[in-house]
Amino acid sequence: MGKIIYGSEVSSELREELRLEAEHLKQEGKRIPKLAVILAGDNPASLSYVKGKAKACEAAGILEETFHLDGSVSQKELEDLIHQCNENAEIDGILLQLPLPAGLDENHAIEQISPHKDVDGLHPLNFGKVHLGIPAFVPCTPLGIMELLKRMGCDCDGKNAVVVGRSKLVGEPAARLLLNANATVTICHSHTKNLKEICRNADILIAAVGKPRFFNHEYVKEGAYVIDVGINRLADGRLTGDVDFEDVKDLCAAITPVPKGVGPMTITMLLENTMKAYREAVNESGGL
Ligand SMILES: NC(=O)C1=CN([C@@H]2O[C@H](COP(=O)(O)OP(=O)(O)OC[C@H]3O[C@@H](n4cnc5c(N)ncnc54)[C@H](OP(=O)(O)O)[C@@H]3O)[C@@H](O)[C@H]2O)C=CC1
Numbered sequence: 001m002g003k004i005i006y007g008s009e010v011s012s013e014l015r016e017e018l019r020l021e022a023e024h025l026k027q028e029g030k031r032i033p034k035l036a037v038i039l040a041g042d043n044p045a046s047l048s049y050v051k052g053k054a055k056a057c058e059a060a061g062i063l064e065e066t067f068h069l070d071g072s073v074s075q076k077e078l079e080d081l082i083h084q085c086n087e088n089a090e091i092d093g094i095l096l097q098l099p100l101p102a103g104l105d106e107n108h109a110i111e112q113i114s115p116h117k118d119v120d121g122l123h124p125l126n127f128g129k130v131h132l133g134i135p136a137f138v139p140c141t142p143l144g145i146m147e148l149l150k151r152m153g154c155d156c157d158g159k160n161a162v163v164v165g166r167s168k169l170v171g172e173p174a175a176r177l178l179l180n181a182n183a184t185v186t187i188c189h190s191h192t193k194n195l196k197e198i199c200r201n202a203d204i205l206i207a208a209v210g211k212p213r214f215f216n217h218e219y220v221k222e223g224a225y226v227i228d229v230g231i232n233r234l235a236d237g238r239l240t241g242d243v244d245f246e247d248v249k250d251l252c253a254a255i256t257p258v259p260k261g262v263g264p265m266t267i268t269m270l271l272e273n274t275m276k277a278y279r280e281a282v283n284e285s286g287g288l
Pocket residue numbers: 141164165166167168169170171188189190191192195208209210211229230231232262263264266
């Protein structure tokens with residue numbers, strides 16, 4: 001039976017440290033860190049994620065403001081709001097919830113976010129820095145994945161890591177972080193041939209495709225570390241991952257569940273990145 005590593009438990013620990021740090025700032029009469037979340041449209045999954053982020057900020061003592069725009073918002077209106085958040089000295093982090101409604105240019109909007117407030121790590125400058133191994137804002141889900149691997153007791157150095165999925169939010173930066181940690185990395189996607197064989201060779205398997213219970217025991221090597229990123233809602237309303245948890249759990253060394261796995265870690269890393277942006281902003285302004 002593999003170890004089950006709960007992101008929810010790791011998150012409680014890390015969020016408590018953040019809460020103490022925020023409480024300390026408050027006691028000293030300092031400015032409080034603040035996150036701005038921009039949501040365009042009414043995608044139900046996005047609405048629920050945004051609520052989760054707001055709740056987590058509140059519990060950690062971090063200020064949060066959600067800017068909920070109409071789905072028919074123009075590119076200019078969206079970008080004007082981003083510019084206002086950039087200029088607002090009370091705001092440390094800006095998260096633009098993805099996907100944007102059809103017709104809006106995601107890349108152009110992301111480029112408007114100040115790289116200093118880009119707590120999602122999606123701005124090309126942060127993306128480039130991560131790929132050059134320079135300190136930067138790293139996307140939250142991949143950061144959470146690396147922390148979970150650490151908690152599994154997995155040393156990535158020299159291991160075969162297979163990342164299935166190449167999105168800019170998850171798969172691609174996760175692969176880069178694994179490479180930076182000296183794993184031998186293979187990135188798979190919908191055009192990959194022999195996916196099963198490649199996965200079966202993985203010491204570390206990162207499943208991020210968005211297909212419910214896609215990875216069963218045929219895809220998993222004995223003793224592998226398995227991270228299930230997928231969040232899929234079943235017809236009965238329950239959530240399930242991309243990994244067939246019951247079929248795989250006895251085979252692997254360690255596995256993350258869904259829910260209570262990577263999802264809570266994504267939010268925790270968003271809080272961590274917001275605190276990092278705050279610290280850097282305070283240092284820039286000479287400690288005010
Ligand atoms: N837990 C968390 O915090 C988060 C969870 N998620 C979840 O993770 C999953 C992935 O998200 P995201 O990266 O944004 O999704 P995308 O839809 O952007 O990317 C999916 C990736 O999987 C690849 N893919 C799809 N089908 C197959 C297949 N049959 N075989 C191999 N590769 C395949 C795609 O390939 P191609 O590029 O060729 O199309 C693509 O690269 C989703 O379930 C999402 O809900 C996302 C963000 C955070």
